[in-house]
Amino acid sequence: MGNIHIGYKGQQLLAVMWVETSLAGGIIGLRWYTRSFVGGRVGPDDFILMASWVLMLAFACLISAAVHYGMGTHVSQLDIDQVTHGVLMILIGQSAVALAMGLSKTAVAIFLMRIVTKTWHKIVLWFWIVTIMFLSLLVAIAVFAQCTPTKSIWDPRVKAAGQVCHMNLALAAEVLCSWSAAMDFFLAVYPWFVLWSVNIKRKERITICISLSLGVFAGICGVVRTTGLDAINKTTDYLFAVSDSVMWTMSELTLTIICVSVPALRPLYNRVTGGSSSGGHGAYYQQNDTKLTGTGTGTGNFQMNPIGKDTTKQYDVEIGTGHTKGLDSGSDDFILHNTDKPEGGIQRHTEITTTYDDDLSAVSTKQHV
Structure with missing residues (x-):
């Protein structure tokens, strides 16, 4: 394999990805500190969100390796080994980020479940949790189970010798991305309807509703990512074309982590600003x-x-x-x-x-x- 010169697209991808990964990690660290030492207590949503970020970090590392092998560079400038290794890193990353996406949405739903009191409110949240995690697991497994021999998925030389595919990963990915975006919009609107009957202060209620409404922006990122999947699946310049999708994925994850963490950080804000x-x-x-x-x-x-x-x-x-x-x-x-x-x-x-x-x-x- 020859040396790769990381072009503009690869540099942009690395910058966006690591800034957002660091931002999300910092927010989760502050959230954990606040709930442990300032106000509140660490709950299941914190552990789930931490697991989501660990997978997000793994995804960032794998994509960084893919950039080293040529991701963000046109295929005409790469040799076959670079393409093979780059695609393999992306595939492993896709499995990790599919689970990270499902866990991040689950953390938001679990956070709301700690607050809502009516049974049907919780049933609705459980419906979203079960469906998003089912789709996330399906895609994570399908990445490597879609075709045999497995190596043919990322190595065109093996694919040329004969490949049998058992499922349509592109379709499963589109369903997951669409459902994930729909869940972002739902979780942004749902608190405005269910929290008004909960016995909490109006100020706290508004804080939670507004912060979770930021999930609309995560949903927009999901929509943009989903609309571009079909073009990515049809292109022959995969390593270059998939770069934008990865950036939208990272943005959606980061915004989800931020919106669910804002209410938990309020006690820390009060302490820093001289409040209670x-x-x-x-x-x-x-x-x-x-x-x-x-x-x-x-x-x-x-x-x-x-x-x-x-x-x-x-x-x-x-x-x-x-x-x-x-x-x-x-x-x-x-x-x-x-x-x-x-x-x-x-x-x-x-x-x-x-x-x-x-x-x-x-x-x-x-x-x-």
């Missing part, structure tokens, strides 16, 4: 006499001693459930606090606000059912 945070901002507390967690009912006395600057700390105490926490109004635990309860249930809450002003303190309590 579950861990406090610039002040620390020593807690004595009575733990703020436990079981049983009734009331108790507790004392909080401030260390640091004057501040206010708020706790939401569930009486009768034995569950107490310091909550940030923007944290996942706050948003999801009332949505995990069965419909029709009644809980009594005691809201305790302790305000420290120099050496004086005032405690006020408010109970509601």
Whole structure:
């Protein structure tokens, strides 16, 4: 194989791909940090989104290798070995990114499932999860199961000796891309209809709805990618023609990760800008006499001693459930606090606000059912 000069298309592909992969990785890192140390808790959607990004990273590495072998370069400038190795890297990457695409949409649906309360809302989300993962797995497997001998898929010399194909990968890929784009649009609109009946603050509801609405842009990327698949499948200059499709794929993945991460990053934003945070901002507390967690009912006395600057700390105490926490109004635990309860249930809450002003303190309590 001769040395490849990476042309404009290859350079553009590498730049877009690694900027978006790094951006998505940074967003997920901040999301994980926020839920672990600032507000909320790590949930299934976080693990699924992390798995999606790992596959996205693998895809970026494989496409980088494909660029080294000639992806983004016209086939007339490549020898047969370069074409063979380049196509093989792309095929492996297609399997990885098909799963990444399905997992990223699943993470959004799982995030919504943690908030919605009605059974039919969850059934609708499960329908999308099952269908997108089925199609993703189908395409991931079909990439290498479509023809025999398997090597004939990427090596034209083996293909010329005889190839038998059992399924149409191009059709399966078009169905997956179309369904993925449709799911982007659905997940962008769905929260506006189902979250208005959920008992969360209006500000949190709007934050979630607007951030997930960014999925419209992911859907647009999916539509552009899908409309170009037919031309790619018919071209004889595959390594060059497929480059744009890869960039649209990466953009769709990145936008999906961003839109589902914005609500989770709100506690971190509050901390950085001086708002409330579950861990406090610039002040620390020593807690004595009575733990703020436990079981049983009734009331108790507790004392909080401030260390640091004057501040206010708020706790939401569930009486009768034995569950107490310091909550940030923007944290996942706050948003999801009332949505995990069965419909029709009644809980009594005691809201305790302790305000420290120099050496004086005032405690006020408010109970509601």
